[in-house]
Each structure stands twice: as C-alpha cells, then as structure tokens.
Amino acid sequence: MGHGIAVIPLPAPMRAALDAAALAAAAGEVPVGAVVMRGGRIIAISSNAPRALHDPTAHAEILAIRAAAVALGTDRLSDCDLWVTLEPCAMCAGAIAHARIARLYYGASDPKGGAVEHGPALFAQPTIHHRPEVFPGIGEGQAAALLRDFFAARR
C-alpha cells in the first residue's frame, strides 16, 4: 500500500467560482469569480468585470448578487449563499449585508482590500444590520494562484 495524498475535492460552487475567476483573467480583468447558490442550485455565476462594463461597482460579488436578485424577483437573498474566490472588499461586504446573504464562503484572504477579516472588518462592526455566517479559506490555494499569475504577467 503506497502513501497516497488524500485530495479533498473542492465544493462544486467554489469550482464554478474559480472557473469564473479564470474567465475574468482571460478577459484582462483581475481574476475573481462569484456564485450565488440556493438550496443546492446555482442561481448566478459572475466574473469580475469593471473594465469591460465601464462600471467601478462590477465586482464578481455585486454582479452575482444583482443577477440572483433579478432572477428570484426580490432584493432579499435570505435563503442564498455566496461563494467567492477572494475575501470581499467593503463595497461587496456591504452588498452582502444588504442582500441578507445567509452564508459567505470565500477563497483567498485579501490583506490589502479585504473587509471581512481585514480593514474595517465590516461584519464585526456594531452598526452592521446583517451578518452572514463566514467560511474563509475554501479553494484558497487555487484562488491565490490565479491572482498571483495574473499580476506576475502584468509586471
């Protein structure tokens, strides 16, 4: 019997978010991808696209939340989860709170721009009106590698 390394497969929503991040990179955008799930079904998948859309708010999380809300016909996504490859920034963390997202799963940490475990740590603020359950570090290695390769190629 050999000494096999157990490979724990990533959850399907994070695999889809990583694929969306890779699509962003191919389009010249910072590689971040996001997926909104409800009860085991994918409601929306989005790639970061501020340049292509001429929209400074077009982070993957915002696009996925907007698409899911339109698809479900409501501005409250209380029974939805968000999977994203990078720790959300303040704008996106605020949107997650407004949308009442139930659970947030994310990949790589972002010490510079993150606002969940870094900077304003938005969900720990006393004035925040909704706190999702937060699960960091899922697919962290793959998410960070996509970002590293993207910025290395531009230097």
Next chain:
Amino acid sequence: MGHGIAVIPLPAPMRAALDAAALAAAAGEVPVGAVVMRGGRIIAISSNAPRALHDPTAHAEILAIRAAAVALGTDRLSDCDLWVTLEPCAMCAGAIAHARIARLYYGASDPKGGAVEHGPALFAQPTIHHRPEVFPGIGEGQAAALLRDFFAARR
C-alpha cells in the same frame, strides 16, 4: 428695514439630489437621491430603488456612479464629484473609493447605517485605496425631513 432671515440657497446639485430623493419616496422607496457632476455639468441623477429594481445594491449612489461611468465610458470617475442626500453606507462608500470620486458632498448624517463619519468610517481606514474630499451637512435639514416624513407615514 426689517430683520430679514438670510436664506442661503442650496447648490444646484444638492437641489437635484433632493428632488431625486422625493421621487424615491413617491415610489415607496427610502428617499435618498444622488447626483454625479463633472466640471459643473450633471452626468447622472439617481433615486434609491432597491425594491423597484429587485436589486439590493440599487442605492442612489451606486446607480448614479454606474450611470456616470457608462456615460463617460470609464470605470474611473477621478474628475467627478458625488452629491447625495444621506451619508453613504459601507457599500456606497466602497463604491465611491473604487470609482475614485474626487469630492463627496452629502446631506443628512446616518448614525445607524452611515460609513463615512459613523460605523467603519471607511475613508479613515488605513487600507482604503482612495479618499475623496468630504463635505457633510449640505441640505441636511431637507434631506432629514424627507426621511422623517417617509418613515412617519409607514408607522
């Protein structure tokens, strides 16, 4: 000669933002309005509309920034100012930073949801990547009255 009370007229962009806030109230949305200006010209005017649009991100500021960015064909609004009737929340303050808005003028303070002088005080965070010049309290009385009347009518 009587003792007249000097009435200082509001700047035109804030008057337009207040009009947009009143339109939101008439549509059953929390009355907040926002205007993006560039060099004395109005680029975008938006009313808060999360319910009508089924979009939890559809705050007046986000809609105005998105409309201005599309109108100008860029995701950087470095030469633009934002006028909004209420202190921006974390989501909108984050969007203002991403959009590189030069100056932020706002009306009423928001101790519960605000993220400029309250809560996470986003532009004072060491990790924030852009800080607009901030001018609070412009048209504060009118902006606060619109909100007060709106919530009083719903109680």
